[in-house]
Amino acid sequence: MTLNYRFRDPDLAALALTHRSVGKPNNERLEFLGDALLGAFVAEMLYQAHPKASEGELSRLRAQLVNGQALAAIARELELGDALKLGPGELKSGGFRRDSILADAFEASLAAVFLDGGLDACRQVVRELFAERIGSLQRSSKDAKTRLQEWLQGHGHALPQYELIDSHGEDHARIFDVRCSVTEPQPFSAEASGSSRRQAEQDAADAVLAHLVEQSRAA
Numbered sequence: 001m002t003l004n005y006r007f008r009d010p011d012l013a014a015l016a017l018t019h020r021s022v023g024k025p026n027n028e029r030l031e032f033l034g035d036a037l038l039g040a041f042v043a044e045m046l047y048q049a050h051p052k053a054s055e056g057e058l059s060r061l062r063a064q065l066v067n068g069q070a071l072a073a074i075a076r077e078l079e080l081g082d083a084l085k086l087g088p089g090e091l092k093s094g095g096f097r098r099d100s101i102l103a104d105a106f107e108a109s110l111a112a113v114f115l116d117g118g119l120d121a122c123r124q125v126v127r128e129l130f131a132e133r134i135g136s137l138q139r140s141s142k143d144a145k146t147r148l149q150e151w152l153q154g155h156g157h158a159l160p161q162y163e164l165i166d167s168h169g170e171d172h173a174r175i176f177d178v179r180c181s182v183t184e185p186q187p188f189s190a191e192a193s194g195s196s197r198r199q200a201e202q203d204a205a206d207a208v209l210a211h212l213v214e215q216s217r218a219a
Contacts, residue, residue, distance in 0.1 A: 003078050005113050005125055012116050016108040017080060019101055021087030027108035030115075034107030037114055041126040042066055042134075049134050056144065056210035061137055063213050065130060071103035074129060080105045144206035148180075151209060157184035160208065162201050165191065180204035182212070 007013040020026040042065055046058050053061070064070070075081065081096040084105060095101050114122035142150075148160055165177040178200035181189035190207035194200035 003080075003109060003113075003125065004128055005117065005121060007112070007116050009116050012112045013109070014085070016112040017083050017105050018085040019087065019090060019095065019105075021090040021095070022085050023087070027105060030108035030111040031104045032111075033114070034109065034111035037110055037122055038071075038107055038126060039066060041123050042130055044123075045127065045130060045134050054144075054206055054210075056206040056213070059210045059213045060147075061134075063216070064137060065133055068099050068103045071106050072099035075102035075106040078106070078109075080109065144202045144209060148205040148209040148212075151212060152182065152184070155185070157182070160205065162204070164197060167197075176200045178204050180208045182208055185212075185215075188212070 015025060016027050016030050018026045020028055039062070042062055043058070046053070046061050046065075050058065050061070081102055084096045084101065086095045086101075090096075090098075090101070110122055110125065113125050145160075152159060161181045163179045163181070165179050167174055167176045169175045173195070175193055175195065176197040176199075177191065177193050178197060179189050179191045180201065181187070188208060188211055190204050190211065192200045192203035192207060194203060
C-alpha cells in the first residue's frame with residue numbers, strides 16, 4: 001500500500017521523508033504542519049460520525065486514532081520506512097523502524113500533500129486512510145465520572161474531588177453548580193451546572209477528562 005496521491009513536486013515528497021539526522025533541510029517543519037492538519041481532519045470526521053458524542057468523548061476517540069503508535073502503524077502500511085532518508089547513526093540503529101520517526105514522516109507527508117495539492121487533496125488522503133478506522137471505533141458506555149477515575153488510576157494519579165459550589169432557583173427547578181478538581185498530572189478544575197448534582201458532576205468530569213486527554217496527546 002502506498003500514499004494515494006501523485007506529487008507534482010517530487011522534491012517536496014522527498015523532503016517529507018528526510019529525517020533531521022540528515023541535516024537541513026529536513027521534515028521537521030512539515031511534521032509541525034501535518035500534525036495540525038491531521039488533527040483537524042480527524043476531528044471533522046469524528047464530529048460527523050458521532051453527532052451525539054460529547055466534546056470529551058470526541059477528544060478521547062481522536063486520541064485513539066492520532067497518537068505515535070497508531071500513526072506509525074499507518075506509515076508501515078504505506079511503506080514509508082523504505083523511503084526514509086536517515087543519517088548514518090539513525091540508519092545504523094534502525095531508525096526506519098522507530099515509531100516516532102515513522103509517525104513524524106507520515107504527518108510530514110500529509111503536509112507535503114497539502115502544499116502540493118491543496119486542502120481538499122490532503123483531506124481526501126486523510127479520509128481514505130481513516131474512514132475504516134473511525135468506523136470501527138467503539139464509543140464507551142461508561143459515564144464520565146467512571147472514565148475520569150479509570151484514566152487517573154491508569155496513569156497512577158490521585159482521584160478527583162467534587163465540590164458543590166452553589167444551588168439556586170425554585171425548588172421544582174433547582175440548579176446545582178459543581179466543581180471537579182484534579183491535582184495530577186497537574187492541577188486543573190472545571191465547573192458545570194445541571195438540574196441535578198449528579199448531572200453537574202458528570203459534565204464537570206467530562207470537561208476535566210477532555211482536558212487531560214488533550215494535554216496527554218500534546219505532550
